[in-house]
Amino acid sequence: MDTGTWPRVAARRELDAAGVRPQLRPAYQRCRMLNAAHGRTYFLATRLLAPQQRPSVHALYGFARWVDDIVDDTDRRRTVADRQQALDRLDGELRAGLRAGSSDDPILAALIDTVTRHGIDPALFTDFMASMRMDLTVRAYPTRAALDAYIHGSAAxxxxxxxxxxxxxxxxxxxxxxxxxxxxxxxxxxxxxxxxEDLDRGRVYLPMEELAVFGVDRDRLAWCRESGRPDRPVRRALADQVARTRSKYRAAEPGIALLAPWSRPCVRTAFTLYGEILDRIVESGYDVFRRRLAVSGPRRLEVAAGALGSVVAARLRRHV
Incomplete structure (x- = not known):
């Protein structure tokens, strides 16, 4: 079997397991391709889910990716007003599709089917779109509370x-x-x-009042971007932000045990790999201005392989 055939076979097996109707299969396949192309860690983690779960996860990712691409469109000919109009049009199409139970757009068709299958609250998409609109005009967040309000819609x-x-x-x-x-x-x-990268887009997603404690402001961050290295105040500020983020992981971790057993290995893998991005940031000396840090491919595979035993055991218990 050649390398091009295997993804198609895997996708077909997932769609069969999920019982996706034939007319919706191209829509789900498109979402799967978006996930595979753009969400390396996320896509790898989905491979640890049961096959019948994966199409819905791909549909949710495909929609989020579509919106993100509108917000971060680098075409200088597209103004903020153009992108706002595109978001409003997409939001309207989503609302209409949810009311009708279908859509002619493939990504929306897969998303609407997923929302219907799993009873996902449509209000969650309203909150998501609200935060995405903020990205068009908001360039910084003065306080943690302000950033948390954005994160609710963008990630929570x-x-x-x-x-x-x-x-x-x-x-x-x-x-x-x-x-x-x-x-x-x-x-x-x-x-x-x-x-x-966010500085290049004119945005700072770290609470300015927390950075100010270390003498850091937008101008200092911009200088670090231009020079390609963090200075001592910025390293201290980023170390503080890493510590705060680690506390978020600790607060979230008990929730993994509340998930269905066959879903835990997937979430645990994502939990581990995203947490290790913080390790790479610290190990690099907070070198987030010159390059995009990531967990290596071999390490991602190692963590995923380590979770396979849990996946098999959970699926066997499910069918006992």
Missing amino acids: VIGLQLLPVLGTVGPAGEAEPYAAALGGAFQLTNFLRDVG
């Missing part, structure tokens, strides 16, 4: 959207605070890794 709701797909061992409401917290921890990790 992603954890809440996924929760019905992952399943829980008890009432979903008990797991929701942890799912939201883990989504936030992942987002904060991305913010720390992407400080340089």
Whole structure:
């Protein structure tokens, strides 16, 4: 079997397991390709889910990626007003599709089917779109509370959207605070890794009042981006932000045990790999201005391979 055939076979098996209707299969396949191309750690973690769960996760990712691409469109000919209009149009199409139960757009079609299958609260997408609109005009967050309000819509709701797909061992409401917290921890990790890239887009996703404690402001961060290295005050400020983010992971971790057993290895893998991005940041001396730090491919495979035993055991117990 050649390398091009295997992904198609894997995708077909997932769609078969999920019972996706034939007319929706191209839509789900498109979302899967987006996930595979753009979400390396995220896609790897989904391979540890049961096949019937994966299409829904890909659909949620595909929609989020679409919105993110609109917000971060680098075409200088597209103004803020153009992107705002695109978001408003997409939001309107999503609302109409949710009311009708279908859409002619493939990504929306897969998303709407996923929302219907799993009873995902449509209000979560309203909150998500609200935060994405903030990205068009908000360039910095003065306080932690202001940043948390943004993160609720940009990341916490992603954890809440996924929760019905992952399943829980008890009432979903008990797991929701942890799912939201883990989504936030992942987002904060991305913010720390992407400080340089975000500066290029005119944004700072770290609370300015917390940076100011160490004598750091936007101008100092911009200087570090231009010079390609962090100075001592910036290293101290970023060390503080890493410590705060690690505390978010610790707060979220107990929620993994509340998930359905067959979903835990996937989430544990993502938990471990995203946490190790923080390790890479510290080990590099907080070199987030010159390059994009990442967990190596071999390490990602090592962590995923280590979770396979748990995956097999959980699936066997499920069918006993």
